[in-house]
Amino acid sequence: MSLRATGKLLLSASGTRAELDRLMEGADFLHAYSTAERKRQRQYAAGTFGALAERYRTSKGFLSLAERTRDDYAKVLLFLDRCADYSVEMIETADVVEMRDIAAAEKGEKFSDFVIAVMSNVFRDAMEAGLMKSNPAKGVRRLYKASDDANRRWSEKEYQTAYSLAPTHLRPVLAIAKHCGLRGQDIAALTWENYRTDPDMGKVLAFIPKKNGKKVGQITIGVPAALRSLLDAMKVGDGTVQPATNAPICRNSLGKAYPSENAMRQVWQQMKLSEEFKDALPDSADLTLHGLRVTFGSELRESGFSDREVADMLGDMSEGMGRRYSRGAEMRKTSVRVFKKLAK
Structure with a gap:
């Protein structure tokens, strides 16, 4: 497939419909299309x-x-x-x-x-750039109000059932979201370099989040036993060759890195449409991957951790916090304390 206005090849003749759909939803395609249209008009x-x-x-x-x-x-x-x-x-x-x-x-x-x-x-x-003196969009009221049930918390039964039904390549996505609370965009970008040995927590996921990364710096989250056993087994590879340090932890059914968070989320959506999922969890069609992040945060709060500690674990940023430049050290202290308490 090529863009008519430019003749630029966008997808080979052997490309699938799913690949075409993903391509046409991407920023690069939209930018190329709008650029071509502007040149034409x-x-x-x-x-x-x-x-x-x-x-x-x-x-x-x-x-x-x-x-x-x-x-x-x-x-x-x-x-x-x-x-x-x-x-x-x-x-x-x-x-x-x-x-x-x-x-x-x-x-x-x-x-x-x-x-x-x-x-x-x-x-x-x-x-x-000095091209305008004021922002006419400032203060304009937003109309959308998210549902209270949007990205709702998962029950333990829902998680265990969904995990058991999930294809092998989707399980690490679910497990990382559930046990470490990462955003989808960060899960899709994780490589084995981010899975490290730590003197205080055994194994950790250490990464700079895509959202607020410049403000919060590197986040270090202790990996609990259930997730560690899964990741360690994956890290062994085929027993002879281990995954490269820069290889993605989570891969699609073809063994390739997810091209985007959207592609990863589509795999989850397709799973929910299966008859097996509907039979096992008939009232769970509204479950989202981001809901597992909500679940992680809710469980931390119920374990007695403060709102600030939960925010640290989630890599959240709050204006007026007064600790922007020491968040890396503070977050690690919180992470060690959370890991040790939950391990008990």
Whole structure:
């Protein structure tokens, strides 16, 4: 498959439909498509929203976003192409509200929140460059309210049943999320270099999270016995050749690294659609991988750890915390204390 407007080869003739779907959902495809469309139709004039949006699309802030966020924002930028000719000098808060409401009507309230966020980022980038004096998206009300049951906590029975039904390649994904509370984007990126020996906790997962990584630094989480036995068995490899240090811990059914968090999440969604899963867990169709992170945090809180300690374990960042530059050391102290208490 090649993009008609550019002739660029995007997928070989032997590519599958699933690969095509993943490709067309990715930020690279969306960017290539929108670029081709702009070249075919028009160039953005200076002083227009389109010119600012194009500037933001190539900015360090946009390119440094997590892959999933960049994908979401790329879709929003395509949506906002309809207001590309708006004069920057004439844009007011009312215009942002109008785009929010159009997005909510056409694509839902959750998407409309992304519209506000992206427009705000575009304007902020322009302000830093001296192209705007204020941010008309600042203070615009969000419409989407997540359900209280979204990413809900898993019961122990649900986890054990799902784990037993899961294909071998999906089990480490579930186990790492359950026992260490990692985000999906970090699980997909883990390599064997991140699985290390530690003098206080035996084995740990040590990594820099994709979200807030520059602020929280490296996170070190003790690996409990149930997860350690699984990872140690995987680390042995075929008994002769062990996985390389830079090899991914979690792989898809073909033994390859997951190309994205979305691809990993799709495997879980496909499993939930199986008749075997539906028969065993008929009331669990709403389970999510992120819900295992919620489960991890909930269990820590019930074990007596403070909200601050739970946040440390999850790699969360809180404004006004006052410990931004010592979080690495503080997080390790928390991790050792949590590991030893749970081990008892």
